[in-house]
Amino acid sequence: MTLDDLLEVHRIERASFSMPWPDEAYRSELSANRLASYLVVRAEGTDGLIAYGGIWLMVDEAHITTFAVDPAWRRQGVGETLLIALLDLAVARRAREATLEVRLSNVPARRLYEKYGFRPVGLRPRYYSDNGEDALIMTTEPLAGASMRQRLAGLRAALDAAPPPLPPAEMAAPRPGGGLPGGPTGSDARGTVGRQEQPPRRSGRGR
Numbered sequence: 001m002t003l004d005d006l007l008e009v010h011r012i013e014r015a016s017f018s019m020p021w022p023d024e025a026y027r028s029e030l031s032a033n034r035l036a037s038y039l040v041v042r043a044e045g046t047d048g049l050i051a052y053g054g055i056w057l058m059v060d061e062a063h064i065t066t067f068a069v070d071p072a073w074r075r076q077g078v079g080e081t082l083l084i085a086l087l088d089l090a091v092a093r094r095a096r097e098a099t100l101e102v103r104l105s106n107v108p109a110r111r112l113y114e115k116y117g118f119r120p121v122g123l124r125p126r127y128y129s130d131n132g133e134d135a136l137i138m139t140t141e142p143l144a145g146a147s148m149r150q151r152l153a154g155l156r157a158a159l160d161a162a163p164p165p166l167p168p169a170e171m172a173a174p175r176p177g178g179g180l181p182g183g184p185t186g187s188d189a190r191g192t193v194g195r196q197e198q199p200p201r202r203s204g205r206g207r
Contacts, residue, residue: 001026001030001038001039001040001052002030003027003030003031005040005049005052006023006026006027006030008040008048008049009026009040009049009052010023010026011070012049012050012052012068012069012070013068015070015071016068016069016071017068018130019128019130021066026038029054035056035057035058036054036055036056036065037054037055037057037089037093038052038053038054039052039053039082039085039089041069041078041081041085043073043165043167044164044165046167050069050070050072050073050078050165051068051069051070051073051078051079051082052066052067052068052082053066053067053068053085053086054066054067054086055086055089055090055098057090057093057095060094060095060097061095061096061097061098061099062086062087062089062090062093062095062097062098062099062143063098063099064086064098064100067079067082067083067086067100069082073165073168076165076166077159077162077165078165079112080112080115080116080155080159081159083112083113083116084116084152084156084159086098087116087140087143087152090143091143091144095143096142096143096144097141097142097143098118098139098140098143099118099121099137099138099139099140100113100118100137100138101124101135101136101137101138102135102136102138103128103133103134103135103136104123104133104134104135104136105133110136110138114138115155116151116152116155117148117151117152118138118139118140119138119139119140119141120136120137120138121137121138121139122136122137123135123136123137124137
């Protein structure tokens with residue numbers, strides 16, 4: 001993510017969250033926070049952004065601070081591709097584990113995270129100020145462990161074998177072999193959103 005991406009980031013932000021971060025939050029993260037790394041996903045053949053996410057590296061923990069997919073591109077594996085990229089980034093920065101917060105009521109996002117090795121480890125009571133909802137804290141097993149590496153390798157191979165995401169205008173057209181693209185598959189909640197309540201701060205990551 002660069003400063004030039006922020007207009008599109010804010011567009012997805014406002015479409016995805018009931019309490020979007022202030023516009024200056026991302027600018028500050030990109031300009032001044034050495035702990036932060038942010039990624040974007042672009043649709044093939046276009047310059048437009050369709051997803052973004054970020055992590056903070058806190059000692060040996062990669063904390064996923066935000067994660068969102070353009071509503072028009074959800075349920076096509078975009079969210080899973082982004083999540084794998086964030087976990088790859090965490091491994092490259094030598095994080096031992098990854099962690100995040102998610103609303104208790106956001107079952108699709110929780111299922112996505114569970115699929116990628118995150119497990120509930122605690123609660124933050126009344127964490128979300130818009131409705132007082134609790135946040136579920138989820139953490140992976142060790143990223144360098146054999147079971148986690150095997151899990152990610154299998155999920156990566158499945159994504160690589162899947163059809164590429166379709167532009168929104170083509171979503172209503174059946175794919176070859178029948179069926180509509182982007183439908184739910186089992187417990188797969190592709191392209192859901194999740195993030196901590198406030199923009200991260202150095203003293204406590206905005207909790």
